[in-house]
Amino acid sequence: MREHRSTGHPRNAWYALAASTEVGDRPFGSRALATPIVLFRAGDGSVVALGDRDAHRPHPLSLGRVEGDTIVSGYSGFAYDRTGACVRVPSQAQVPYGARVPSYPVLEEGGLVWVWLGEPSLAGRRPPVATPWLTDSAWETFGGQWETAADVGLLHDNFADITHVAVVDPVISPPVLSGVAPALEVEITETTVHFHRDWPAAPVPEWQAKLTDVAHDAAFPQREEGAFLAPGLWADRWDVLVPDEQGGPQSFRFTHAVTPVEDGRTRHIWRVSRNFAPGAEVTDVLRPIFESYYLKVREILETMQQVIDRDGYGDDVNVAADAAALQVRRILRRLVADEGWQPSRRTGRD
């Protein structure tokens, strides 16, 4: 039997370190896989990712300033170009030989800044997953981002099974979720897991009925989909199959970019996109509903992490609904094993 512990975190993956809007004129300090990273925009507007530690003294470059295509340390005044090479020091004409900070491949996609912290030569060989709905005008998107004091593995488990939604937040939950779940259908590939359930016809939640013209007591078939697309990305959806004569299908897409900050801490960028009821007014109604739900999830996952930190991983009882979560763990374990290092084994965590 396998020991129960964290699966570890693959480095060879694209992780979203920031929303595009977070990276402006000033450097943005972030952290992923226990590595400090600074993001900034070069003169042409493209994002640069460098190690967030001045090569001269242990001071974060993110506390410095951007000058054209360089970032300048707020302590030593050392300036670094987009490759991480030190190009200027205030105290002497000669730049110290070999002075540099690490640089990382970056992509901007769907309003998110994705960084590759693994083997650099693989960055171009592992295409990032396209998220066209985040920018497509047929979808209206809002969201938020924060850090959760829980290991990314707990976030994966959470997204892999939504049957807890009705328990955690009966208000946001589609009423049908409180019944017995229909069979979960899981589709796997080498590195992805998709799942879906076709739920029987049921009303939409009260808040959703209010936003559209559908009757609160009318019943519509609903479909749930979840997809673990990469170690740093989930894309889920919920479709209410409203007939065209009553306004047509109403779909939500939920995008979760998850980045292990370090063991036990995760950056979570969430986006909710919809293809119905457009407009800022509706968004203003929806935002607090979803934000309050995701905050509840954060609180619960943080509590779970505290239990693990105190009492270890334990032998959780798995049920049929965990089929997708177990496939995700299997993939993550293998990706970590391929990188040739062992998952971390902190005391009290095995």
Add this chain to the structure above:
Amino acid sequence: MTTQPIVREFEADLTIVEAVESATDVLTLTLCAGDGSALPPWTPGAHVDLVLGPDLVRQYSLCGSPADSGRWRVGVLRTPDSRGGSKAVHELAAGGTVRVRGPRNHFPMVASPRYLFIAGGIGITPMLPMIAEAEASGADWRLVYGGRSRSSMAFVDELEAYGDKVTLLPQDESGFPDLDALLGTPEPGTLVYTCGPTGLLDAVEAGCAAWPAGSLHLERFSAKAAEPAEGGDQGFELVLQRSGLTLAVPADKSVFEVCRAAGVSVVGSCLEGVCGTCETEIIEGEVDHRDSILNDEEKESNEFMMICVSRCRGDRLTLDL
């Protein structure tokens, strides 16, 4: 209402963009989605099933680039002794479609500063993407590639670019690879990857006996001859923890068959312990591993088993199903 989950692999009819004979008896197929959409991602060493008929499923390594999410490439050798799989593939033509399932990977490329690749014949296919990544990462690598004759060796043109890192050994010109010279001195830190005919793999396995554990990675085309259990197979009790079921596995049925018959969704493909699709986590029980995928360390750890062929040594086996 049933709440048993159904787990299956990605499966689709893909369009054959190109079908070319890349060497004597080797057909290279390039496949893409009918609607041009992205295919599932994969990593070097992965393979897919070509579903050629109701009972005709064959595994072929992906040998294109993982960076190209629009196209998959496989190279298929026509084998005279095959049960018709490779013959059916060789009848495929550009413009047609073929049913594909997967990908999955039981020959993954583990990061290392040094690699020794030993390929026999069509066993070159999983090595092509591995070599490309080893080269790109700046790893120190060598390929020894043997085949019956130069004209039978596929993808030689693509390997030319790597210069003297590649040693081509057409058997009719140079004889068999000198495995004693290649493997005689264990090199800690070097990973050995090999794929090809059974004779070559058995010889490489023997040659690596003195190498550090975990050095050798091999992929077999066909099942390794399993040693029969003393006194024949025995029946045992099978507990499926997540499903909350207890089933009886008779001597003449596999764990896979018993699960299927009970309506428990298990995925399987080759059903002879070669492809790794049915890998399942063991919770309790001592397993008699009979597959050709797990290495000795993995078998020893008793964490996973291939339920299509492996059995229980005791009278009770508990699985995470």
